[in-house]
């Protein structure tokens with residue numbers, strides 16, 4: 001049985017204008033052009049998208065395991081990045 | 096098996112102790128949060144998921160056949176277009192699920208081989224024949240209806256990619272069920288012969304549809320672990336009961352009789368009592384001895400083999416283009 005498979009692609013779809021592309025899943029295709037047409041047939045059969053990105057899965061660099069990972073620690077102790085950190089009197093308008 | 100480069104699969108080596116990893120996993124499940132592909136997970140959890148998702152994917156793919164046989168014989172262009180779209184959706188469902196299985200390190204070509212070589216199963220329901228066009232309607236109504244009962248709770252399954260695939264699938268199943276029921280309503284408004292066809296299809300598909308939920312709870316040893324892991328949210332018997340309760344009023348409206356003399360409303364339980372499916376038959380069909388097992392497998396095998404030249408040609412074409420325009 002021929003077991004040589006096409007590379008895996010990750011698929012990202014922009015649902016409508018004004019939205020980001022969102023990861024929707026993956027598929028196998030021989031090349032980029034085929035990955036795009038397969039992605040259209042598989043992930044946008046009901047007008048779910050106005051734009052598609054496909055990228056070879058092996059080309060994605062990812063952070064390590066889960067959210068508790070120390071990789072994200074630098075953002076956890078910077079409460080001053082959030083607007084609620086600042087005390088503004090209630091009678092100051094529009095802030 | 097782990098030959099893919101899936102962006103999300105293959106977690107890196109972790110410095111943490113097995114106990115810490117297990118605790119973190121258990122806590123994530125207990126908080127009702129999703130497990131994602133690169134998280135550490137127990138081997139049993141991964142294996143159970145790969146098996147369940149693969150069998151689910153195979154069922155969608157084999158499930159194209161019973162109805163697919165009627166595409167060329169659909170009674171109108173409208174019905175043909177609908178049936179085409181439905182069968183194409185089932186192919187899509189298979190592919191969403193294979194994609195989810197690959198996030199666990201499974202290899203797509205290997206999964207295909209496992210199906211074709213009979214090493215992995217698919218749902219017993221697709222081993223029954225579609226004898227008339229009414230079967231297309233009854234499959235949409237019963238089989239897709241049962242699939243909805245099964246799949247709606249799986250949208251909250253603890254494994255993220257599986258749950259997300261289910262959300263996508265459930266949206267599409269509703270069309271499947273409704274086109275089936277509408278088809279049957281149309282036939283019921285027709286001639287006596289058409290009404291008989293509908294009743295005959297109902298008689299043949301009712302019990303196999305109840306078997307889709309699997310063996311009874313006391314004979315389903317792996318269910319408890321799957322429920323503890325929140326892969327599964329309800330027991331086989333509970334889902335079967337829901338399907339019966341959902342379907343009985345629909346049968347009344349349609350004007351057909353469900354072929355179960357024990358079926359009746361139980362006011363005390365607030366649910367329907369119903370008879371026991373022939374579990375020996377289910378075991379026989381699962382073991383390969385259903386009316387259409389050989390036919391379904393042969394068809395899947397030949398489709399794969401006859402498609403080999405297309406896959407090879409596309410690979411050769413891609414290689415040629417890659418040589419001509421080297422990556423920038």
Ligand SMILES: [Fe+2]
Pocket residue numbers: 155184185188242264268
């Ligand atoms: Fe489906």
Ligand SMILES: [Fe+2]
Pocket residue numbers: 185239242267268271
């Ligand atoms: Fe369906």
